[in-house]
Amino acid sequence: DAKTTQPTSMDCAEGRAANLPCNHSTISGNEYVYWYRQIHSQGPQYIIHGLKNNETNEMASLIITEDRKSSTLILPHATLRDTAVYYCIVSARNAGNMLTFGGGTRLMVKP
Amino acid sequence: DGGITQSPKYLFRKEGQNVTLSCEQNLNHDAMYWYRQDPGQGLRLIYYSQIVNDFQKGDIAEGYSVSREKKESFPLTVTSAQKNPTAFYLCASSTLAGGKGEQFFGPGTRLTVL
Numbered sequence: 753d754a755k756t757t758q759p760t761s762m763d764c765a766e767g768r769a770a771n772l773p774c775n776h777s778t779i780s781g782n783e784y785v786y787w788y789r790q791i792h793s794q795g796p797q798y799i800i801h802g803l804k805n806n807e808t809n810e811m812a813s814l815i816i817t818e819d820r821k822s823s824t825l826i827l828p829h830a831t832l833r834d835t836a837v838y839y840c841i842v843s844a845r846n847a848g849n850m851l852t853f854g855g856g857t858r859l860m861v862k863p
Numbered sequence: 864d865g866g867i868t869q870s871p872k873y874l875f876r877k878e879g880q881n882v883t884l885s886c887e888q889n890l891n892h893d894a895m896y897w898y899r900q901d902p903g904q905g906l907r908l909i910y911y912s913q914i915v916n917d918f919q920k921g922d923i924a925e926g927y928s929v930s931r932e933k934k935e936s937f938p939l940t941v942t943s944a945q946k947n948p949t950a951f952y953l954c955a956s957s958t959l960a961g962g963k964g965e966q967f968f969g970p971g972t973r974l975t976v977l
Contacts, residue, residue: 784964795953795968796906839905845964848894848913849957853905 755779756840761858764834770827772857774840777821782844785816786851787825789836796839796853799825830861866890869954869969876948876976884939884972886954893959895937896966899923900951912937913959941974948976 757775764770776785784803788796800807800814802823807814813826827834839856843849867888876882886895894913898906908921912931926945931937937956941948951973955966 786965793951793971793973795955795971796966797968798963798965801963801965843964848911849959849964849966850908850911851906851966853898853907855905 755842755852756854758838758840758854758857760855761860763860763862764827764830766832766861766863767829770830770834770859770861772825772827772838772840772859773822774824775822776840776842779820779842780844783842784845785814785820785823786841786843787812787814788839788841788851789834790839790856791833791836799838830859832861832863835859835861867954867956867967867969869952869972871972872970874972874974876974878976879943881943882941882948882974884941884952884954884974886937886939886969888935888937888956888967888969890956890958890967891934892956892967893934894957895931896955896957897921897927897929897937897939898953898955900953900971906953909939948974950974 784801786801787799790796802814816823837856837858841851870885896911897909900906907923909927910929912918928940953971954969957966
């Protein structure tokens with residue numbers, strides 16, 4: 753079973769920030785938080801990952817709470833092309849980079 | 864271009880026939896993975912391999928077989944024993960030394976069994 757809980761769906765207005773929450777209350781000390789997204793009928797794409805510090809790259813920002821029990825993926829200026837299913841996954845990097853996918857959040861960016 | 868390729872994109876087979884899905888990567892990655900995705904669902908792990916000539920069952924291995932004779936290739940055979948083979952199949956690869964620990968995915972093969 754997936755170790756994360758995400759809302760089933762969310763809407764966001766184009767140009768606004770999209771904030772996608774994820775709960776991972778049973779995360780272990782050696783597990784990272786990974787975010788992937790899957791545009792319809794394509795393979796998933798890595799977005800960002802983190803252990804305990806907040807992270808930012810060209811695609812998104814990742815905010816992890818101090819107790820590491822939850823996180824938020826932020827797309828600062830959502831575009832129509834960001835419409836996708838977003839998966840939050842916890843994974844220990846020394847375990848073969850294994851991923852367990854849940855249902856994810858279906859983000860719909862609207863004009 | 865470096866990447867991971869799957870062929871064909873669409874595949875149709877008659878019930879009772881075995882079918883082999885191709886997955887090739889030129890990223891020099893150690894590990895390769897096969898997933899199955901049903902409509903509206905997340906991905907489920909079928910098999911994975913961390914080294915040539917070795918592979919492990921995932922969560923839903925029944926009715927499937929794999930081989931890893933070369934580092935760059937990890938074909939998946941869907942056998943007639945798989946009760947409901949119609950699905951979207953995704954292959955991925957990952958480096959186990961350094962990197963970000965992420966998996967790189969191919970474009971997928973959509974298999975329809977008639």
